Structure formats: structure tokens, C-alpha cells
Amino acid sequence: MIVEHLELVDFRNYVTGSFDLHSGTTLVIGDNGQGKTNLAEALAFLATLSSFRSAPTEALIRAGSAAAIIRATVRQDDGRETLIEVELATPGRNRVQVNRQKLARVRDLLGAVRVTVFSPDDLILVKGGPGDRRRFMDDTLVALATKYDNVRLEIDRIVRQRNTLLKQAGGRLTDEIEVTLDVWDAKFAEIADQFGYARATLVARLNPMVHEAYEQLAGVPTPLELQYEPAWRSSGLVAALAAARQLDVRRGVSTVGPHRDELSMTINGLPSRTHASQGEQRTLALALRLAGHRLVTERTGGAPVLVLDDVLSELDDHRATALLDHLPAGQVVITTASELPPAAHADHVLRVVAGNVSQD
Amino acid sequence: MAGNYTAPVQVLIDELGRLPGIGPKSAQRIAFHLLKVPTEDATRLAFAITDAKARVRFCERCFNVSEGALCPICNDDARDTSKVCVVEESRDIVAIEKTGEFRGRYHVLLGAMSPLEGIGPEQLKIRELIARIEPEGIEEIILCTNPNTEGEVTAMYLARLLKPIGLTVTRIASGLPVGGDLEYADELTLGRALEGRRTVD
Ligand SMILES: [Zn+2]
Numbered sequence: 001m002i003v004e005h006l007e008l009v010d011f012r013n014y015v016t017g018s019f020d021l022h023s024g025t026t027l028v029i030g031d032n033g034q035g036k037t038n039l040a041e042a043l044a045f046l047a048t049l050s051s052f053r054s055a056p057t058e059a060l061i062r063a064g065s066a067a068a069i070i071r072a073t074v075r076q077d078d079g080r081e082t083l084i085e086v087e088l089a090t091p092g093r094n095r096v097q098v099n100r101q102k103l104a105r106v107r108d109l110l111g112a113v114r115v116t117v118f119s120p121d122d123l124i125l126v127k128g129g130p131g132d133r134r135r136f137m138d139d140t141l142v143a144l145a146t147k148y149d150n151v152r153l154e155i156d157r158i159v160r161q162r163n164t165l166l167k168q169a170g171g172r173l174t175d176e177i178e179v180t181l182d183v184w185d186a187k188f189a190e191i192a193d194q195f196g197y198a199r200a201t202l203v204a205r206l207n208p209m210v211h212e213a214y215e216q217l218a219g220v221p222t223p224l225e226l227q228y229e230p231a232w233r234s235s236g237l238v239a240a241l242a243a244a245r246q247l248d249v250r251r252g253v254s255t256v257g258p259h260r261d262e263l264s265m266t267i268n269g270l271p272s273r274t275h276a277s278q279g280e281q282r283t284l285a286l287a288l289r290l291a292g293h294r295l296v297t298e299r300t301g302g303a304p305v306l307v308l309d310d311v312l313s314e315l316d317d318h319r320a321t322a323l324l325d326h327l328p329a330g331q332v333v334i335t336t337a338s339e340l341p342p343a344a345h346a347d348h349v350l351r352v353v354a355g356n357v358s359q360d
Numbered sequence: 361m362a363g364n365y366t367a368p369v370q371v372l373i374d375e376l377g378r379l380p381g382i383g384p385k386s387a388q389r390i391a392f393h394l395l396k397v398p399t400e401d402a403t404r405l406a407f408a409i410t411d412a413k414a415r416v417r418f419c420e421r422c423f424n425v426s427e428g429a430l431c432p433i434c435n436d437d438a439r440d441t442s443k444v445c446v447v448e449e450s451r452d453i454v455a456i457e458k459t460g461e462f463r464g465r466y467h468v469l470l471g472a473m474s475p476l477e478g479i480g481p482e483q484l485k486i487r488e489l490i491a492r493i494e495p496e497g498i499e500e501i502i503l504c505t506n507p508n509t510e511g512e513v514t515a516m517y518l519a520r521l522l523k524p525i526g527l528t529v530t531r532i533a534s535g536l537p538v539g540g541d542l543e544y545a546d547e548l549t550l551g552r553a554l555e556g557r558r559t560v561d
Binding site: 090093154157158160161162164165168176179180182183184186187 | 385473474475476480481482509510512513516517520
């Protein structure tokens with residue numbers, strides 16, 4: 001799958017922007033604040049229906065405009081062309097058209113366009129909290145199979161329902177609360193046990209890929225491991241929730257479950273969040289993204305668009321060159337404030353100045 | 361929240377905004393639409409609301425909407441009294457009736473378990489359902505709550521409550537659009553789901 005053309009209207013700082021993207025590597029050059037990251041953000045929005053910068057919808061609409069439009073011409077692997085149009089208005093009123101047909105739900109677009117973004121913010125995959133790493137696992141699962149989007153939403157909903165019930169209990173475990181909790185727990189476990197299995201399988205598959213990507217970037221063999229082993233998975237969630245029930249009622253929150261899981265990562269046997277150098281952490285974050293990208297490529301039979309947003313300046317020369325030497329096959333968009341290092345080559349160069357695009 | 365419009369308009373917007381599924385934006389749109397339509401159209405809507413509210417109540421037996429003490433289904437002697445289909449809302453009865461697959465009676469819970477909306481088993485017409493079993497000679501209870509999280513949890517709760525009483529408890533077959541409402545399922549799909557109902561273990 002390739003995004004051949006991207007058009008932006010009133011998106012961030014673009015009044016209108018038109019980008020011809022090519023099947024190989026497109027280099028987007030622009031000084032900071034000129035709008036090159038907004039291009040990456042628009043591409044990623046098509047894939048996840050959210051901003052990878054965690055910006056609210058309002059922030060994506062150019063100041064003074066009622067709505068923003070992202071319009072993309074996508075060429076599928078079988079040669080079919082799809083026109084995707086996303087209109088961003090106030091929250092809840094976004095609209096999506098595919099080949100001029102309005103989709104019933106905006107989320108039905110998931111799976112139509114796959115994009116992997118690596119940006120400097122991805123350092124939080126290593127340095128951030130467990131929630132940032134859960135989001136990485138779950139985003140990757142959704143890229144592998146869109147059904148996980150519903151699973152994730154349902155788990156969120158059950159946790160909110162269960163927490164509300166626990167607060168209503170007011171610290172007292174009456175018979176009525178017990179019986180009601182029993183059914184919420186049964187429903188929670190039915191979905192969470194499957195989701196935990198999906199996450200564990202994902203991590204098992206990612207492990208060798210992260211390892212390989214890290215080694216390619218660092219240039220030296222490095223013992224590295226991802227571990228996803230929540231205690232509740234050994235007994236099943238129903239048993240774990242039963243064991244935690246007294247505590248949950250006392251605290252008024254669900255203390256056990258997939259919403260509390262951690263994906264731990266070690267380099268040389270030491271936790272990378274606290275014990276790795278800044279350089280190692282950046283390399284690991286990039287290795288995670290590249291591994292996710294490779295897994296999605298292998299499992300879905302088509303490479304997502306790989307967007308490297310302003311990351312070359314963050315890597316040392318050695319690692320930047322290693323990254324460019326080992327770019328996966330498929331469409332790649334690289335945004336940068338400076339020219340590419342001499343070792344690398346771009347099939348196509350776009351220059352962005354104040355939301356205006358020109359082609360070399 | 362302080363309104364930006366002259367008082368009567370703001371009251372109208374606020375009232376509309378309290379309706380299910382109507383956000384502030386929609387409430388505003390509907391309010392200004394109503395202000396534009398001819399007076400008799402607005403009056404007709406207002407009358408329809410007060411008239412329905414005055415004349416319609418809940419069936420004393422099954423909590424379906426009804427003009428009399430009992431709804432037309434409960435009043436129909438040709439109905440099979442040994443089977444009861446449990447639904448969340450009266451509108452689900454309409455959907456199931458359209459399939460022509462069910463000739464028993466109904467029981468409307470008036471909602472589904474949802475702590476976020478302050479609804480637990482106590483707030484639903486569950487005690488009233490239990491009270492019907494003996495006098496009506498109910499042998500099978502079919503759980504037709506919506507195929508979404510809250511509907512599934514409510515069905516589980518009822519199954520655990522009803523099984524020990526010793527009657528047959530069934531759940532409509534899956535195959536309905538997950539996460540959806542019964543009322544959105546087409547007649548054929550809903551009919552098949554009813555026919556393919558399975559005993560809950
Ligand atoms: Zn009735």
C-alpha cells in the first residue's frame with residue numbers, strides 16, 4: 001500500500017498543501033516550525049484517527065477555520081486506487097469518505113491505511129510510564145487486526161464501569177455488590193484473558209525483531225529483552241480479581257488487569273527505563289518502532305508507510321547511517337531540517353516553507 | 361452553565377440537551393429548527409409529547425408501554441404463556457415482533473446494568489420478573505438483552521439468578537452485530553438469533 005498523493009486543507013499551518021509522495025523514499029526538508037511534522041501527523045492520522053502528538057482535534061484545525069481536511073490517494077497492492085477524505089471538525093463530528101462514500105462510523109476507516117511513525121517523542125516508549133508501553137503494544141495489535149480496537153475500547157469501558165461500581169460500594173462488600181461484581185468480573189475476564197494472550201503473543205514475536213533492529217543500529221551485539229508477564233495471566237483474571245477484591249473495594253479502583261500491565265525492557269539485564277544511557281534509550285525506542293513495522297509488514301502482507309519524523313538529528317552519525325542503510329522495503333517519508341547525510345539517498349525531495357511545498 | 365441566548369431559547373436548548381443521544385450542538389440545531397417551523401408544527405410536537413405522557417404508561421405485568429393496565433400482548437389469549445422474552449426496552453419488543461418468530465410474552469427490564477448510569481439490578485424490573493414465574497407457569501426465559509457489554513453483563517446476572525430456580529434459561533444466539541442494539545438488527549438476523557438460542561450453562 002502506498003500513499004501517492006496527500007492534500008491538506010486548513011490542517012495545522014497549511015491553508016492548502018499538496019504532496020506527491022513516491023513509492024521509494026521521499027525526503028521532506030524544512031526548517032523547524034514550517035510544517036513538515038504536520039505532514040507526518042496528517043499521514044499518521046489516516047492510520048490511527050488520532051494525532052501521534054496526542055493533540056486534540058481542535059489543535060489540528062487551522063486557527064480561524066471551521067474544519068480541516070486530509071485527502072489521500074492510496075494505491076493498494078493489487079493496483080486499486082482509493083480516495084480517502086477525512087474532515088476534522090469539532091470532536092464527535094469528524095467525517096470520513098472512502099471513494100466519495102461516507103462511512104457510517106469514523107472508526108471504520110481503521111485498517112485502510114497503515115502508517116508507522118517514529119518521532120523524537122517516541123523516547124517515552126522507554127522513559128515514559130507503563131501506559132505509554134501499553135499503548136505501543138495495543139496500537140501494534142490494532143495495526144495487525146482492527147478488531148483489537150473494539151477489544152481495547154470494551155476493556156476501557158468495563159474498567160470504568162467496574163471502578164464506578166467499586167466507588168458506589170463505599171468500602172463495604174455487601175452480598176448485592178458481591179453478586180454484581182461477580183458478573184462484571186466474569187465479563188472482564190472473558191475479554192481480558194484473550195487480550196492478555198494477544199499481547200503476550202505479540203511480545204514473543206517482537207522480541208527477536210527488536211533485538212535484531214537494535215543490533216543493526218548499534219553495530220554491536222547487545223543482550224536485550226522485552227518481558228510481558230503480568231501475574232494475573234498465570235491464574236486467569238477471574239481468580240486474580242477475586243484475590244484482589246477486598247483491596248479493590250477498599251481503594252475503590254480495579255488494581256488488577258490489562259489496564260495495569262507493564263511491558264518491561266532490559267538492556268544487559270538492567271531495566272532500560274532507569275539504567276540505560278540516553279543514546280541506548282533512543283536506539284531502543286527506534287528498534288521498537290522498526291520491529292513493530294516489520295511485524296505488521298510480515299503479518300499483513302504489505303508494508304505500512306514508514307514516517308521518520310525529524311529523528312536523524314537525534315541520532316549520532318553512526319546510528320543515523322545505520323538506520324538509512326537498513327531502511328525496510330516500502331514507502332518511506334523522512335522529514336528533516338537539514339539535507340540527508342551523504343551516505344543516504346532520496347528518490348524525491350520536497351521542501352516546505354511556511355506551509356508551502358515545492359519539489360526539487 | 362450560563363447560556364448565551366435569551367432565556368426561553370436557552371431553556372429549550374437545555375431541555376433538548378437532556379435527551380439521550382442529543383449533545384449540546386444537536387440541541388442547539390433542533391432548538392433553532394423548532395423556532396423556524398410554523399407554530400402549528402411546534403404545537404403538534406408539544407401536544408404529542410404531553411398526550412403520550414398522559415395516556416401511555418407501563419404494562420402492570422411486563423412493563424411494555426401500554427394504554428391500559430395491560431399491554432396488547434399481555435391481553436392476547438393466543439400467546440404462549442410458558443415462554444418469556446426478557447428485553448431492555450419496549451422498542452426491542454417491536455423489533456422481535458417483526459420477526460414473527462416469537463409467540464410468547466415479554467418482560468421489559470427498563471434498562472441494563474450500568475454503574476456509570478447508576479443502574480444496578482435494584483433499578484431494573486428483575487424482582488417483578490421473578491414474581492411472574494410461579495403464577496404464570498413460566499418454563500423458559502429467553503434473555504434478549506443487547507449484544508453489548510452492559511447487555512451481556514445483565515444477561516449473565518439474570519442467568520445466575522434464574523438457573524437455580526430450575527427453569528430453562530436461554531440466550532439469543534450470537535451473530536448479531538456485536539456492540540450494537542437489538543433494534544438495529546434486521547428482522548432476518550434477529551429471527552435467526554432467536555431460533556438459534558442456546559441454553560445458558
Ligand atoms: Zn404486558
